[in-house]
Amino acid sequence: MTQLSRRDALKFSVLGAAALALPMERLVDAKExxxxxxxxxxxxRYTTPLAVPAVLAPVRSTATTDYYVVTQQPTVxxxxxxxxxxxxxxxxxxxGPTIKTQRGREAVVRQINALPQRHPRLGYxxxxxxxxxxxxxxxxxxxxxxxxxxxxxxxxxxxxNTMEARTLWYHDHGLHHTAENVYMGLAxxxxxxxxxxxxxxxxxxxxxxxxxxxxKIFAQDGSLIWEDNGHSGLWGxxxxxxxxxxxxxxxxxxxxxxRILNGSIARGYRLxxxxxxxxxxxxxxxxxxxxxxxxxxxxxGMAERYDVVIxxxxxxxGQLVELRNLGVKNSIDYDHTGKVMAFKVTGDSFDPSNxxxxxxxxxxxxxxxxxxxxxxxxxxxEFVRTNGLWTINGKTWxxxxxxxxxxxxxxxxxxxxxxxxxxxNSGGWFHPVHVHLIDFKVLERNGRxxxxxxxxxxxxxxxxxxxxxxxxxxxxxxxxxxxxxxxNLPHExxxxxxxxxxxxxxxxxxxxxxAPAQPLPAPPL
Amino acid sequence: MVxxxxxxxxxxxATWARWPAGASLFLAGAAHLYxxxxxxxxxxxxxxxxxxxxxxxxxxGWQLFQAPRTWEVVAAAAVTLGLIATFVVSRTTALLPxxxxxxxxxxxxxxxxxxxxxxxxxxAELVSVVALPMMLSGRVRAVVMNAVLLTGVGMWVLWLGAxxxx
Numbered sequence: 001m002t003q004l005s006r007r008d009a010l011k012f013s014v015l016g017a018a019a020l021a022l023p024m025e026r027l028v029d030a031k032e033x034x035x036x037x038x039x040x041x042x043x044x045r046y047t048t049p050l051a052v053p054a055v056l057a058p059v060r061s062t063a064t065t066d067y068y069v070v071t072q073q074p075t076v077x078x079x080x081x082x083x084x085x086x087x088x089x090x091x092x093x094x095x096g097p098t099i100k101t102q103r104g105r106e107a108v109v110r111q112i113n114a115l116p117q118r119h120p121r122l123g124y125x126x127x128x129x130x131x132x133x134x135x136x137x138x139x140x141x142x143x144x145x146x147x148x149x150x151x152x153x154x155x156x157x158x159x160x161n162t163m164e165a166r167t168l169w170y171h172d173h174g175l176h177h178t179a180e181n182v183y184m185g186l187a188x189x190x191x192x193x194x195x196x197x198x199x200x201x202x203x204x205x206x207x208x209x210x211x212x213x214x215x216k217i218f219a220q221d222g223s224l225i226w227e228d229n230g231h232s233g234l235w236g237x238x239x240x241x242x243x244x245x246x247x248x249x250x251x252x253x254x255x256x257x258x259r260i261l262n263g264s265i266a267r268g269y270r271l272x273x274x275x276x277x278x279x280x281x282x283x284x285x286x287x288x289x290x291x292x293x294x295x296x297x298x299x300x301g302m303a304e305r306y307d308v309v310i311x312x313x314x315x316x317x318g319q320l321v322e323l324r325n326l327g328v329k330n331s332i333d334y335d336h337t338g339k340v341m342a343f344k345v346t347g348d349s350f351d352p353s354n355x356x357x358x359x360x361x362x363x364x365x366x367x368x369x370x371x372x373x374x375x376x377x378x379x380x381x382e383f384v385r386t387n388g389l390w391t392i393n394g395k396t397w398x399x400x401x402x403x404x405x406x407x408x409x410x411x412x413x414x415x416x417x418x419x420x421x422x423x424x425n426s427g428g429w430f431h432p433v434h435v436h437l438i439d440f441k442v443l444e445r446n447g448r449x450x451x452x453x454x455x456x457x458x459x460x461x462x463x464x465x466x467x468x469x470x471x472x473x474x475x476x477x478x479x480x481x482x483x484x485x486x487x488n489l490p491h492e493x494x495x496x497x498x499x500x501x502x503x504x505x506x507x508x509x510x511x512x513x514x515a516p517a518q519p520l521p522a523p524p525l
Numbered sequence: 526m527v528x529x530x531x532x533x534x535x536x537x538x539a540t541w542a543r544w545p546a547g548a549s550l551f552l553a554g555a556a557h558l559y560x561x562x563x564x565x566x567x568x569x570x571x572x573x574x575x576x577x578x579x580x581x582x583x584x585x586g587w588q589l590f591q592a593p594r595t596w597e598v599v600a601a602a603a604v605t606l607g608l609i610a611t612f613v614v615s616r617t618t619a620l621l622p623x624x625x626x627x628x629x630x631x632x633x634x635x636x637x638x639x640x641x642x643x644x645x646x647x648x649a650e651l652v653s654v655v656a657l658p659m660m661l662s663g664r665v666r667a668v669v670m671n672a673v674l675l676t677g678v679g680m681w682v683l684w685l686g687a688x689x690x691x
Contacts (some may be wrong), residue, residue: 004655004659011670011673011674012651015606015609015674016651017677019609019650019677019680020644022613022681023612023613023640023643023644023647024618420650421686445687
């Protein structure tokens with residue numbers, strides 16, 4: 001009989017040790033790194049109904065203006081069954097209530113900071129600044145990072161709502177703590193509609209549903225864990241949609257419009273249906289696209305919005321259609337981050353009106369009709385990590401502060417058309433870059449056409465690993481200082497953010513002094 | 526030299542070793558089939574890999590029970606070493622599609638079911654790696670044993686060098 005020699009035993013031990021010890025080492029490392037909750041205590045996928053955020057009613061309306069009051073306050077949610085999770089919500093809701101407005105009607109939103117004096121775990125003072133993302137707001141109402149509202153203060157934000165119909169979102173933009181504040185729950189959608197959108201037979205009402213994607217890490221006691229990996233990003237192992245982990249939505253056999261917002265701190269998604277059927281993109285960040293675009297998958301970086309129509313008429317009652325995340329480079333995936341939510345098709349009767357996607361939606365979208373021949377100049381921006389700081393052309397928001405908020409990285413004239421080029425040389429991370437005030441058209445991605453879903457006006461562009469993006473925009477309608485930054489929020493906070501000036505130096509309202517926060521108590525709106 | 530000789534007829538080889546070798550391959554194959562079902566939402570590449578590995582291991586395990594030919598034993602050893610290497614590389618580096626991005630959900634109470642399944646499979650495969658060379662003799666056995674050593678060394682080298690690669 002062939003015996004096992006000592007030499008054989010040595011050879012086996014080299015292999016055996018590698019096969020067992022190396023994978024175990026990673027597991028042990030991961031477990032020692034945090035007090036994360038056990039996977040077995042998380043809700044089962046696709047068992048909890050999707051929650052649709054409430055619509056906020058104005059406290060008062062005049063012939064031209066609707067007035068809203070939003071209070072930023074602590075709240076306790078039960079996201080993990082049986083465990084309390086302390087969060088911060090607009091009006092105590094996570095996500096916050098949706099504000100629905102009509103193009104041309106002004107909205108005044110009073111933001112009251114009723115947050116505690118200190119973050120419960122991280123200990124910083126939660127000064128906030130509220131940005132209406134997607135709105136060409138005046139500088140003093142744009143959520144300028146250093147225009148802060150401290151606890152026990154309030155600020156009235158005035159929005160003219162002059163833009164085309166679109167899905168916007170309001171979220172915190174406070175200096176150096178945007179990531180933590182948004183992670184705690186300070187985010188919500190804001191919809192503006194207009195006559196064009198109302199004239200289209202696209203799904204609306206109960207068939208028009210906001211989906212705010214996020215990812216969280218929970219501790220064993222249900223509290224949120226903050227772990228931003230040295231300011232690189234936070235990637236949670238629990239996917240939430242409208243605050244619910246891996247929810248399910250009952251749908252009828254017709255078309256639905258989903259307003260998808262990536263509200264994650266640092267996770268990108270590539271969304272696809274489990275059936276392999278396409279979703280039809282009908283709107284991007286800046287509103288309706290000229291022509292609807294069916295896509296088999298959809299890449300969505302942080303802060304990007306894509307409104308898609310999914311047609312459930314082709315599925316049988318009882319069928320479960322999953323919305324999956326195929327993942328993107330440099331977002332850390334866990335066992336169940338490939339799942340987002342599910343749709344359960346029912347045989348219920350439904351209203352057959354507004355069940356179409358017309359061939360043409362908004363061919364006159366202003367940004368989409370810009371052409372490089374109209375541009376007065378091209379500017380280049382490099383998004384680089386230098387000495388542990390995230391920078392734009394080597395500059396950070398600290399440079400802006402040090403210059404007493406005078407330093408700008410670009411200075412287009414009012415109504416100038418310019419081509420901006422964003423470059424990310426790294427292979428280790430991507431940057432969803434947000435330019436405030438404007439809508440733009442993506443022209444090229446590394447010299448090639450943009451992705452199919454980038455077929456409409458945008459205000460965030462996914463600058464992938466090793467990519468150079470060219471885009472074109474008209475700078476207006478306001479003069480003043482506006483921010484440009486990465487929407488990976490730890491990148492933004494540390495400190496990949498700068499500003500540009502539209503119009504001559506010093507023109508436009510001062511973003512900090514123009515309408516500063518006031519101490520409570522607030523007078524009636 | 527690899528011949529068509531049946532191992533059971535070889536005389537010097539440990540024919541009893543076919544039982545643990547075959548049983549462990551059966552177990553690993555069944556676990557791979559289960560993993561294929563569990564990875565149903567990970568795309569055809571993953572499903573295909575797990576189902577393919579499972580079927581091959583079960584077929585090889587069955588052959589080992591049947592007084593296998595030498596080449597079948599060598600094939601079983603090669604497949605098993607390859608699968609062990611794939612497991613380790615996928616769990617410790619970003620070199621494969623399911624690489625560093627595939628994190629087990631950290632579970633302070635216990636290992637996740639995926640981690641347990643992975644360790645069960647690789648343990649079974651290690652049993653077969655120990656048993657299979659006992660069914661061989663001479664130069665063929667020496668070649669297989671050297672392959673065992675090289676696979677082990679390769680994994681350690683890759684693990685030590687992986688931070689430079691990722």
